[in-house]
Amino acid sequence: MAILAFAETTNKRFKKSAFEAVTYAAKVATKLGSECVALVVGEAENAEQLGAYGAARIVQVSTAATASFDSQVYATAIAEAAKAVDATVVVLAHSSTGKSLLGRVGIKLNAGTVPGVNTVPEGSSGNLTFGKPVFSGKAFADVKVSSPSAVVSLMGNAIPPEKTDGTASVESLDVSVGEPKVRVKSVERVEGVTPLPEAELVVSAGRGVKAPDNWGIIEELANELQATTACSRPVADAGWRPHHEHVGQTGIAVRPNLYIAIGISGAIQHLAGVNNSKTIVVINKDPEAPFFKAADYGVVGDLFDVVPRLTEAIRKHNAA
Amino acid sequence: MAHVRVYIRRPNQYGHCMKILVCVSKVPDTTAKISFTDNDTAFDTSGVQFIMNPYDEWYALVRALELTEGGKGETTIINVGPAANDAIIRKGLAIGADKAVRIDTEPSSTRVVAEEIAAYAKDKSFDLILTGKETIDYNGSEVGAMVAELLDQPFVSYASHLDATDSTATIKRDIEGGVELLEVDLPAVVSAAKGLAEQRIPNMRGIMMAKRKPLEVLPASGATENVQVVKYTLPGDKGSVKLVEADNMDELVRLLHEEAKVI
Numbered sequence: 001m002a003i004l005a006f007a008e009t010t011n012k013r014f015k016k017s018a019f020e021a022v023t024y025a026a027k028v029a030t031k032l033g034s035e036c037v038a039l040v041v042g043e044a045e046n047a048e049q050l051g052a053y054g055a056a057r058i059v060q061v062s063t064a065a066t067a068s069f070d071s072q073v074y075a076t077a078i079a080e081a082a083k084a085v086d087a088t089v090v091v092l093a094h095s096s097t098g099k100s101l102l103g104r105v106g107i108k109l110n111a112g113t114v115p116g117v118n119t120v121p122e123g124s125s126g127n128l129t130f131g132k133p134v135f136s137g138k139a140f141a142d143v144k145v146s147s148p149s150a151v152v153s154l155m156g157n158a159i160p161p162e163k164t165d166g167t168a169s170v171e172s173l174d175v176s177v178g179e180p181k182v183r184v185k186s187v188e189r190v191e192g193v194t195p196l197p198e199a200e201l202v203v204s205a206g207r208g209v210k211a212p213d214n215w216g217i218i219e220e221l222a223n224e225l226q227a228t229t230a231c232s233r234p235v236a237d238a239g240w241r242p243h244h245e246h247v248g249q250t251g252i253a254v255r256p257n258l259y260i261a262i263g264i265s266g267a268i269q270h271l272a273g274v275n276n277s278k279t280i281v282v283i284n285k286d287p288e289a290p291f292f293k294a295a296d297y298g299v300v301g302d303l304f305d306v307v308p309r310l311t312e313a314i315r316k317h318n319a320a
Numbered sequence: 321m322a323h324v325r326v327y328i329r330r331p332n333q334y335g336h337c338m339k340i341l342v343c344v345s346k347v348p349d350t351t352a353k354i355s356f357t358d359n360d361t362a363f364d365t366s367g368v369q370f371i372m373n374p375y376d377e378w379y380a381l382v383r384a385l386e387l388t389e390g391g392k393g394e395t396t397i398i399n400v401g402p403a404a405n406d407a408i409i410r411k412g413l414a415i416g417a418d419k420a421v422r423i424d425t426e427p428s429s430t431r432v433v434a435e436e437i438a439a440y441a442k443d444k445s446f447d448l449i450l451t452g453k454e455t456i457d458y459n460g461s462e463v464g465a466m467v468a469e470l471l472d473q474p475f476v477s478y479a480s481h482l483d484a485t486d487s488t489a490t491i492k493r494d495i496e497g498g499v500e501l502l503e504v505d506l507p508a509v510v511s512a513a514k515g516l517a518e519q520r521i522p523n524m525r526g527i528m529m530a531k532r533k534p535l536e537v538l539p540a541s542g543a544t545e546n547v548q549v550v551k552y553t554l555p556g557d558k559g560s561v562k563l564v565e566a567d568n569m570d571e572l573v574r575l576l577h578e579e580a581k582v583i
Contacts, residue, residue, distance in 0.1 A: 015496075069500075071465060071475045096495045099454075100477040103434065103465030112546035113431070115460040129550060134458050138354045140553045147546040181474040181505040188499045195497030201583070225583065243514055244494065249350050249456055250374055250514065258582040269350045275555070279580040281572070282561070292561050297575060301566030313569035317577065 001125075002037045003029040004087035005055070006078055008097055009044045016198055017093035017154070019053050019161035024154050025091045026054025026164075027120050034125075037085045038168070041077045042066040051168030053161055059085065059173045069097060070180035075104035080175035082109055087149060088125040094153035095197070102153045112145035118158035125149070136249045136272035156198055157255045194228050196247065201227035202256045202277075204247055205235065206270075208263015208284065208303055212240035217304070218262060221311045224318065230254065232264045248273035263303045266291025283307065336486030338393030340384040341446040343437055343467070344412055345373040346405050347457045356552040363457075363552070372408045375452025375512055377415070382517035383482055384450050385416045393447075394418045398440060400433045402426050406535065413530035414522035420533070425540035428548075430458070434466030435543035441471060448489065449509045453478050461511070468509035476504050480515035 005025035007018035026036040038055035040047050042062055050058050061077040078101060082090050090105060092098035094116045106113035119131035129144045130152055196202065203222040209215060222229045229245060236246035247254055249272040259277035263284060264270060271294050274280065282295035285302050292298045299306050348354070349369040357364040371377075384395045397412040399405050400423045409420045423436040441449060449468075454461040461477065468475035480499070481492035484506065493500040494513050504510075522530075564572045576583045 071468070071477075075465075075469065096478055096493070099461040100465055100475060103430070103462040104469040104475065106431070106462075107434075107466055107469040110546075113462060114547060115462055134552070135348075135354045136456055136459060138555075139356070140555070141549045142551040142553075144548050144550045145546060146548065181508070182476060183503045185501045185503060187495075187501070190497050193497065197496055246514070253459070258576065258580070272350070279576070279582045281576070295561040296580065297572060298561040298563045299566055299569075299572065300563065306566050306569070309567070309569040310572065313573040314583070316570070317573045317583070 001034045002085040002087050003032070003034050003089045003091065004037050004039055004078075004082050004085055005091040006039045006041070006093070006098070006101075007044070007050055008093050008095060009040070009042060012043050012045050014044060014049070015093070015095070016161065017095055017098075017156055018050070020156065020159050021091045021093050021154055022050050022053040022055050023162045024120070024159045025089070027159070028089055028091070029054075031120055032088070032125060034088065037087070039078060039081045040170070041074055047170045048168065051166050052163050054164055054166060055168045056166070057085075058168050058170045060170050061173050061175055061177065063177060065177050065180050068180070068182075068184040070182040071100040071104055073177045073180050075101050075108060076177045077175060078105050079108035080177070081173055082149070084173060084175070089121075089128070089149065090151040092151070092153045094155045098153040102151060106151045109149055109151060110147065111149040111151050112147040114143045114145060114150065114152045116155045117152045118155040133276060136253060137276045138272055155255065157200065157257070196228050196230055196245070196252050196254055199228035199254065200257045201225050202230050202247075202254055202258070203227045203260045203262070204230035204232070204264065204274075205262040206232035206264030207234050209235070209240075214304075215240070217307045217311070221260070221307055221314070224311050224314045227258075227260075232270050261291055261295075262307060264291060265289045266294060283310075338388050338448070338484060338486075339444070339446045340388055340393065340395045341441055341444070341449045342376065342381045342384045342395060342397045342412070342417065343449065343451045343463060344376040344381065344397050344399050344408065345433075345452070345455045346370050346399070346401060346408050347373045347455050350374075350456060354554070356554075360552050361550065370408065372411055373452050373455045375454060375456070377412070378519040379512035379514065379516040380450040380452050381412055381415060381417065382520050383512060384448070385520075386517060387448075387484060388418075389416065396421060398423070398437055400425060400427050400436045400540075403537075409535055410530050411522060413533045413535070414526040415520050416526060418533065420535045422535065422537050423540050424537050429545055430460055430462045431466060431547070432543040432545065434463050434470060436540055437463070438467050438470035439541040440538065441467070445507070447486070447506050448484060449473075449507070451509070451511045453511045453513045464509050464511040471507075471509070474504050474508045475510070476502065476508065477511045478513040479510045480513045482510060482516060
């Protein structure tokens with residue numbers, strides 16, 4: 001019996017979600033009296049480090065076919081590894097990669113699937129209940145899996161990675177994964193910025209900024225905090241900011257530790273994308289803005305005065 | 321009387337008619353108030369307006385139409401659900417789909433939906449099956465991957481650009497912090513993200529034509545069930561917002577550092 005965590009990599013380095021998945025799997029293993037096995041597909045630098053997050057064993061499937069991502073190839077590798085270690089729970093990240101795999105692996109193992117879990121399950125194997133947000137974060141659901149095994153994807157920033165003094169060695173697993181039908185030609189990356197779905201600090205602005213030329217004060221605040229910038233839908237639709245920064249129900253859902261909303265009124269569709277943030281700060285000149293109802297801290301004032309002052313206060317705090 | 325333009329289906333430059341299946345789902349309107357009934361085990365639909373899932377309608381369906389219109393091929397939409405879903409299916413036809421299929425069952429899980437779609441598509445030789453990247457209610461992102469697995473086809477998620485020939489598709493796929501450019505063998509299943517197409521509003525001619533387009537209702541094949549929502553909860557009240565004076569940002573920073581412990 002084992003709890004299997006698929007540790008995602010990008011450019012052969014583990015993503016933060018890999019450490020989250022292994023930490024979560026180790027917690028589930030402790031709860032169910034099982035052991036945590038980490039799975040690496042393809043090459044990874046320093047795969048042994050997963051032992052420090054609670055993996056008792058690390059298995060690696062690496063062939064020519066696993067060099068780039070194809071959901072068929074990767075799902076086969078994960079399902080075969082799950083069978084090899086007799087996994088009762090398989091943990092993926094709720095990322096673009098994990099979401100491409102969850103349904104496939106569930107069908108291969110004839111296991112119930114739960115996307116976007118954020119709690120350690122209650123119950124025992126064959127009768128596990130996982131918690132997860134639904135309706136774009138407006139509610140939560142407890143989902144019971146009645147099949148002997150379960151495949152889940154773990155919401156980002158739900159379980160912080162925890163280091164232990166554990167160690168584990170890497171075993172190579174020889175399985176047949178088939179030929180890829182997807183050929184990755186190139187990858188364009190936005191360098192140096194934490195992607196929004198993974199960001200712990202987010203500075204977001206809306207129509208209150210009035211014009212794209214005024215975005216500088218938002219970026220200065222984000223730089224000082226080392227935060228990722230985001231925007232509301234009207235700002236993305238107007239072309240002031242790229243679509244990949246649009247946060248909300250039809251954009252990206254974020255769940256950072258800190259979300260600073262500047263000049264955003266707080267339409268229900270925007271709130272749906274942010275209301276799982278741990279702390280929300282709202283800066284708006286309209287004291288009646290609905291966003292204040294969802295905020296932990298609020299500042300009523302003109303953003304063109306408040307934001308530079310906040311940037312300066314953070315600068316002082318960082319220097320202290 | 322609306323004029324009905326009849327296209328002679330003609331192959332594309334590659335000598336092939338593209339057949340696309342678009343999976344559409346019914347979801348609560350984005351402004352719907354979320355509440356629960358039956359001892360918090362079911363979504364309370366009273367007073368809720370339902371719409372076609374925006375990712376299915378705005379991106380998957382419209383891109384399918386762009387690839388098949390003008391006689392280049394044929395777009396079929398499929399929905400798994402009860403007769404009440406016909407309004408949404410007709411909207412899809414009004415936007416421009418050639419025909420529609422509804423699998424007549426009240427699906428209780430994503431897996432049921434995927435198995436019904438796969439059972440329908442199995443012997444129809446679609447070149448592409450498109451879905452939205454997720455539904456805006458359960459946000460699972462599961463149907464596409466499941467359909468692909470059941471049909472033993474490749475699956476590409478989060479497509480923000482899609483072009484297809486008769487044997488391959490070229491796709492830009494949104495990934496965390498970037499974009500992947502890839503090529504995939506057809507047939508394949510692809511999920512649609514923002515950017516894939518522009519929303520279309522159905523016009524009066526489309527609405528009139530939709531009434532005469534075929535909507536086939538088929539019985540469900542009866543799929544297996546292994547997950548169940550046992551309880552819904554609403555988030556607790558945030559409590560009231562703590563206001564900080566606009567000229568005292570040092571205090572806000574102190575609160576974020578000492579009280580919220582986020583910086």
